[in-house]
Amino acid sequence: MITRQRLAAGVFVLLAALTAGIAVPSTAVADETTATAPKVNLLLDVSGSMRAKDIDGQSRMSAAKQAFNEVLDATPEEVQLGIRTLGANYPGDDRKTGCKDTAQLYPVGPLDRTEAKTAVATLTPTGWTPIGPALLKAADDLEGGEGTKRIVLISDGEDTCAPLDPCEVAREIAAKGIGLTIDTLGLVPSAKLRVQLSCIAEATGGTYTSIEHRDELTDRVNQLVDRAADPVVVPKAVEGTDACAGAPTLTSGLFTDREEFNQQRWYRVDVKPGQELRASVSVAADRDVNPHYGVLLRAVTVKNREIVRGEAAGNGRTDVISTGLRYPKAEAEDEEDEDTAETVCLQVTHSYAPAGGVKATPGLPLEITVDVVDGPDQATDVASFGLGRGWWLLGVLVLVGFLAGVLWGWLSRWRVAVWRTN
């Protein structure tokens, strides 16, 4: 009886464990995937100018609709896609109302292709082009989660809602540190639109493309959505200080920060004897800067002695300037010191200068990688294991060998002669 009860209890426990074992990880995995799922927000201009019939004989709007249908079919499962419109609802002349006209057509989330397509089909070209406000709203749509976030802005006319500069809006969105990229596509763009859209893209590390044909639009949007689905390392946000004392301590990993013009940023890294510190930094030019620039990364001791530095300078059009350094710390001589880590201070300065009329805040984006790995053994010789190589080496060895042979021969003859005489 008792055995049977025990058996039943055992079976019950086993079953419970099994169900728990199946249930718990699956929900955990599900949560994890939604938290890190890449999010893409397609931001489509539905302003009146989209009626123009200049894309492969079609109107811009119908070209965009067809392209969207194809993109919606090709979107990878894991991508959470949303669609937001700008200028879709208010046909009037009141600038104030027109500049608030942005609406969420399809919420960011798991994609229902039919629903999304139906929503897209209802669009008719209507109102203004409030790019700035729409970008802000689009960024809000993407909030939450740790995956990559991307806004794809498709527009055929520059922003008509000054003074809010969409370029500065984009920079501020990027500075919030939510790791958001804005890619822009200009439909049959004018010179002014090109400048504005590429400015928005560069402010967030995105790309700008001009579109003249429908298949270009489909290919490019598909490419951008796929790019969002690629797993990338998400950097951790840190805030460096203006002196080594009180600077945040970094461990191995990838970090971001912001650094204004004429500012310096300090960080600390603990390095144990026998370890090697590898650090690199890149400073991105997310706005118009003068075409001569540089970056300096110094590793100094807490007593402000410089250990090693990395520096880089450049000129011309660029997205980043980067440099790095290596600091292998020698093995400890005493056993006591083996685990005492040395604090190395890293100082980052850059010499970008803002072009005229460019805002200085927020600072330029920094990206820092830190790796603390095992250090290499000190080399004792220039050549590998002190070995030799080449014809000179052979010549010398042959010559010395020959001379040694001759000498040995003479010596032994002389010894034999001496022995004979005695």
Added chain:
Amino acid sequence: MRITRVWGAALLMLALAVSPAAADSSPSASPSESGDAPTEAGTSFRTAAEFEQGMTATASASTGDYLYWSFPADAGGRPTVRATVKLPEAAGSASTWQVDVYDGLRRRQACQYGAQTRTADAGAASVELSCTLRTVRAWSEQWSDDPLPGTYYVRLTTTRLATGDLGLPVGVEVRAESKDIGGAAAVDGSLAQPLVPGIAVTSEQDDEDSSAEAVLSSLEPDDGWASGWWSDRWVWTALGAVLAALAGIGGYSLTRGSGRPTRVPPPGA
């Protein structure tokens, strides 16, 4: 008679010694077409598309994009990066293209030779760029920026472009190949771990976890990172020792004359 035999043997050894020298000059032809080359490029160091040496990475992009790739390079090789850009037909004016190579610490690496920057005229169909790095050494002092084994980043972009030509479609091909320099570049010492960004993070993770996690760089050379102890210097040095020994025997036998002294009659005479 004996001497000629000795010298003949020595000459034979010398002929053998040529072989390591001859092996040096031949390029390491190891274009492994296996595996799939990326058809997309990254847009930052963080998102760089990875490819092995010998593969041709392709990408379609827009003028003005900053395109990034990365490939692993090991000690003893001298990598050359070649890029071909198919320019847009609609381009209205000249554009300047540039390929930059950065090491695993994001330090810009100098090009020994090759057209790193080229200006394409308005009507040009394509532009070809190349950059040959210095030989990758197994070890260098921390204050130098010599190329070290690890990941190398390639950045391709336009450095000068008319505003009207922004955002036009371009096709890009990038290829990296190494010439084997051999023992001439074999230095003493080696890095404990190659200069791969994020290696401290990836080596801490379990093998099971790391498959799903995104990493900064995951590729290594086809046959793994070299351990760094082998170089043809071993052959040269050993050969030198053998030759020295033979020369020693030769010299020794010279002092003995050719066998029996002349005043001693041969046995049985």
